[in-house]
Amino acid sequence: MSRISPVLDRLDQNLDQSLERLFGLLGIRSISTDPAFAADCRKGAEWLVAELKLIGFDASVRDTPGHPMVVAHHEGPVGSPHVLFYGHYDVQPVDPIELWDTDPFAPSIKEIEPGRTVITGRGSADDKGQLMTFVEACRAWKQVHGNLPCRVTILFEGEEESGSPSLKPFLAANAAELKADFALVCDTSMWNRETPSICVSLRGMVGEEVTVKAANRDLHSGLYGGPAANPIRILAKALADIHDKDGHVTIPGFYDGVEETPSQVLKSWEGLDETAETLLGPVGLSIPAGEKGRSVLELTWARPTAEFNGIIGGYTGKGFKTVIAAEASAKVSFRLVHKQDPKTIRAAFQAFVRERIPGDCSVEFHPHGGSPAIQLSYDSPFLAKAKDALSDEWEKQAVTTGGGGSIPVVGDFQTYLGMESLLVGFGLDDDRIHSPNEKYELSSFHKGQRSWARILDALTR
Amino acid sequence: MSRISPVLDRLDQNLDQSLERLFGLLGIRSISTDPAFAADCRKGAEWLVAELKLIGFDASVRDTPGHPMVVAHHEGPVGSPHVLFYGHYDVQPVDPIELWDTDPFAPSIKEIEPGRTVITGRGSADDKGQLMTFVEACRAWKQVHGNLPCRVTILFEGEEESGSPSLKPFLAANAAELKADFALVCDTSMWNRETPSICVSLRGMVGEEVTVKAANRDLHSGLYGGPAANPIRILAKALADIHDKDGHVTIPGFYDGVEETPSQVLKSWEGLDETAETLLGPVGLSIPAGEKGRSVLELTWARPTAEFNGIIGGYTGKGFKTVIAAEASAKVSFRLVHKQDPKTIRAAFQAFVRERIPGDCSVEFHPHGGSPAIQLSYDSPFLAKAKDALSDEWEKQAVTTGGGGSIPVVGDFQTYLGMESLLVGFGLDDDRIHSPNEKYELSSFHKGQRSWARILDALTR
Known part of the structure; x- marks a missing residue:
């Protein structure tokens, strides 16, 4: 029997408790941009440190001139890779509050259509729900095998929604502690509800x-x-x-x-069915304005x-x-x-x-x-392993995507830690992040946990 | 003896009285843009009507929804041409008043350098001093010969400095009365202190x-x-x-x-010594940006x-x-x-x-x-006659110029009266019109009168 199967089983068994824990975190009003919620932000950091300590991490709240960071370490088997996982526990303000169907800080489970259940609440998708998928994966690994399959450092930020003023100095001051073989950043979306994706380039x-x-x-x-x-x-x-x-x-x-994008990557993008019509139609356009002869995805991700x-x-x-x-x-x-x-x-x-x-x-x-642009090599072995793990979990080939804009933390990891990032997340385009009635799919939360468990397994095999 | 000589002599003899009369007009605060001076504007119109009646014109104040017009008629010999003379009796505001060396409405005579005397005051150049050159020319003709050499209609406007809102409707309503063979518009400058000019085109x-x-x-x-x-x-x-x-x-x-500008006109413009350096230098430029191979004057006046x-x-x-x-x-x-x-x-x-x-x-x-553009034919007989008259008076060949911008009244005469205009004026570039310390050269006032006397003579010969 594989070492991953019992971890996945454990995650299935833990789902209800993992939801209770997530609800605990979602109940904390960690709005980073409003000074009135500074104590709530600290409470969020402390909550996470307590959880991580329970799992067995060496975790601590780390003060900054702004809201605190959470840093946690867990050793892995000798010779295993070292990954840094990044997420953020702060959330956007909730205005206009009158447009919410439920209390943004009283999360709930809701069936929005037959077979489609969501977790409601501010931060459910951005980014508390997402970061907890990784925490739960670590918990299950630890419960089943008494250890993690690799060395893991966790960095949770509390200022992502307010411009990350403390991030660069913190990375610079703690580079030796935070530097890993590569980073896993969980603050992005899937390609669609069925298709997991890894973003490996940012312009x-x-x-x-x-x-x-x-x-x-x-x-x-x-x-x-x-x-x-x-x-x-x-x-x-x-x-x-x-x-x-x-x-x-x-x-x-x-x-x-x-560089020219490898033909197999271009081919995989063709399979995503993003066309001038689907990308530009919603904004009232139809004719790609960029370099002729290239798809809209190539234009956005790789040109x-x-x-x-x-x-x-x-x-x-x-x-x-x-x-x-x-x-x-x-x-x-x-x-x-x-x-x-x-x-x-x-x-x-x-x-x-x-x-x-x-x-x-x-x-x-x-x-x-x-x-400069961020570009993980398309033939990185970590990428291939993570893709396989995602494909196994979602029973659909994971796609390698790019990002048209920048995600500052990825550049900062490159600059201050000399470290590349894999961007993996389970959000969906309709999660209404930053808006009233933010939600996170229950399937994202559950299969997200299972995805990370598989990725940690795959990366170390 | 020519019929013009005694008229010129009379103008020389009349100079002091003509200055007194001008000072009377300059003392009237006919600021058209400020409603507080509406009565002063009417006073300006009435003053002009009285003067014109004294000369022998059939003159009247003509009400408009804004400030009144002055319209005056004088017959000429049978078969003589009919000219419409246009000027405006309203003036710009005087702010900032503290920058004036003298009271703007208490005109004076001042020697600004040896041999160079000026008339100070608001409206001295724009346009009261200018329009009075024509009135004085008519007076002298009448005094000497008992008649004018041609039929003259005068139109003085009181809203030129405030957008001429009443002009178009007034022209439309009184077209039959105002239509003449051509118009003489006296609201422009000489090429320089020595060189008289006639502007025959406006873009x-x-x-x-x-x-x-x-x-x-x-x-x-x-x-x-x-x-x-x-x-x-x-x-x-x-x-x-x-x-x-x-x-x-x-x-x-x-x-x-x-159309291509006639070569003799281009050649006359070459003689004006306006170069890229003289035109553009003062505004910090040096390289003509328009059509290559054409002089800056051609670019501004004829392209x-x-x-x-x-x-x-x-x-x-x-x-x-x-x-x-x-x-x-x-x-x-x-x-x-x-x-x-x-x-x-x-x-x-x-x-x-x-x-x-x-x-x-x-x-x-x-x-x-x-x-559309305004363009008097370069070979118009009126133009040739007026140029000769100016050249005789100033003892320097008068130049035919163009205007880069528009002067609305000229277009309105074209549109509403189907009448072309000759633009003749005796202002100088340094008259500070619209600014504190406006002045008009005494030589402009004196030789301007003599110029009109000669032009009226020339046009009818």
Whole structure:
């Protein structure tokens, strides 16, 4: 008999008690953004430390200038890998409270349609329900085998919903303690109700503000229109030059470090049935605007972009003013993939714009953040093992996905701990996180626990 | 002996009295934009009617819903041309009053440098001093010859500084009475202190606001960047396409109706020594941005433009927001010359933009005014005669200039009275109209009177 079967059986037997425990955590009003709930946040951290100690973790509440962290350690067999599990115990505010069908901090079980039961309450999906799937998996392993299959460090944050101000300093100050072979981050969704997924890439970003300056004051377009440089025209031309007619970015060197996505990965994405219609239809669009010949999922997960996030210049009030503005500016961002270097991209963009500025005009740049992309190798053995474990549990092939935006903690783990992350979660798109009537599927909670038990098993085999 | 010599002599003899009369008019606080001065405006109209009656005009104050008009008629010899003279008796407010060296409504004579004397006061240049040059010319003609050399109608407006709300309806209602062979408009400047000028062209304008709409809401650029259409990108591209690299406007049909300026006119403009350096230097620019190979004067006076007067879209506040906006808009204007048709230009621009809108996006247009260019024929006999008269008076060849912007009354005369205008004035660029310490050169006032006396003579010979 395999060593995982009795763990899974134990999780099935424990389900009711695990729900009771989750309800205990969900009852704590750990709203991190509102100082009035600071004591509740600490209570959440203390609750988790107590639970983890019961399981056998060396757990402690760790103070920060903000809400505390929870750090817990558990040894594994000699030579086993070391994983860091990340989740957050803080939750979003509950306003508007009148739109909730139930008390957000009095969780309940509800059958929303035949065969579909959910756990209600603030934090049920984001992220208390999710992090408890891992805690319960550890508990069952310990109960059945007296140990965990690998060395586990747990980091629970209490400020994720309020910008994680303490995270970077905490990682920097405790790098040696927290560094593991890789991280498991449980704050994401499944592809859909049937299909588990692992997110292995997140796009990086470079933000840049560009201001084109022409005359030393606003000019009358009748008196100066023709001879005088118009900064809106110069800016529009520079921005327009950034994409060719097929949606490629034309900045020299922009694609350096961009890799082609392996064909088997692209093929698996094709199977996800995400099309221009399904992605863009709900927002009123239908025609992919990015590089031609690539699917919407590839465009979002594995291709870089140049986007114009804001533009302003001249007279923008009601009516009309025949002015030639002294300056115009735009906020431009680049989503990066693979090995694109934020510094190189920023410099290349600046050079590209500078080349298009007439000799009597000038341009100024102001940086707004830059971070490289996160990309776990598609052929990572950890990835393959975790996928197999998920596929076994859900009886459906797990998919490898990417993320179009960034999840800061993943970049922080990379930066401060030199550690890659596997993003695995069991949320669903309709969980209404951050909104009234947040819920978490009972199947997510139950099969999530079983998934982690299997993943811990698989990673160490 | 010529018939003009004694008229000029009489003007020289009358100078002191003419100054006294001007001071009387300058003392009236006819600020049209401030309702507190409504009675002063009427007083200005009444003062002018009285003066004109003294000369022998059939003059009257004509009520409007706003400040009154002054209309005056004087017959000329049978078969002589009929000219309409236009000026305005209202003035700008005087704020900031503390910056005036003298009381704006207590005019004075001041020698500002050896040999250079000016008349100070609000309205001295704009436009009371100017309109009185014509009145004094008529007076001297009448005194010397008992008649005017041609039929003259005078129209003095009292709302020019507050948008002329009553002008169009007044012209429409009194078209038969006001229609003349052509108009003389005295509200402009000389080319410089030595060089008299006649402005015979004014560019027209089409204003258009364009709004590109993409998704039905703002999108997160991480989640949608790549597949989703970005309205700023679409708008920037459409605007950038409007000019080619040589500054030509690429909208099909845009140059229909644009004529090449006669080479002798271009040559006369070359003699004016207005260069990129002199025009653009003071505003911090140096490189003409319009159509290559044309002088800055030709670009401003005789070539059409497409200008972007305002643009806005997405996030434009402090910092950065990774948003893909739902819409972006720009205010675009075209300066028109010669026979360009505003309706055709507007339609061509709209078609040009529409062609560049992806199938899943939309565009909306909002018109902001449209008027054709004003262009008196360069070989008009009236123009030649007036130029000769000015050249005789100033002992320097008068130049034919254009205006880059519009002067609404000229278009209104065209529209409502089917009448062309010659724009002749004796202001200087440093007259500080609309500003504290407005002044009018004594030489402008004196030689301006003599110039009109000569022009009236020349036009009828």
